[in-house]
Amino acid sequence: MENALLRKHYAYSKIDQEDPEEIKHRQAQFLIQKILLQVDNRRKPSFLRIRMCKLRVRIGRRLKKLRKSMLLGISVARVRLYKQVISRMKTWRRLFHRGRGEPLLSLAPMFA
Incomplete structure (x- = not known):
């Protein structure tokens, strides 16, 4: 029993005596490895996904051009309609008001 306590005490004291620079180095190595694993596990874009993205861009451009x-x-048609x-x-106006005088055609009042 006493032997086990000594071992635990020794293990803790060994960690306490570890160099702080070594601890930082180990943490940095761990983070680097973690990031490298994440990069490896990331899905690479498939050929189909790239094609779909390009197709979406082309459709968007065509829709913008069409709009x-x-x-x-529509604006040209509006101007033409206005002119007409x-x-x-x-x-x-020329038909109903010939010059300054009497109108060419006079309509009888609806309610006499």
Whole structure:
């Protein structure tokens, strides 16, 4: 029994007497090994995953280009419609109001 106590006491005293630089070195080695294992266990990107990523980028670019062209087309159509409505209104104004005088066509009032 006494022998066991001496061994434990010796083991603890041996750890206490260990060099602090050696402890730091051992901890650093442990961390380096841990990181290297994590890197080894990491999945490498598969060929299919790389292809899918490239395809997603291409689709995104095409959608962006399509959206821009649609917005441009809509704005051009809006301007054309506006011009057409203005020209029709001018035509109607000429029809109903000939110059400064009486209108060319006069509509009877709905409620007399």
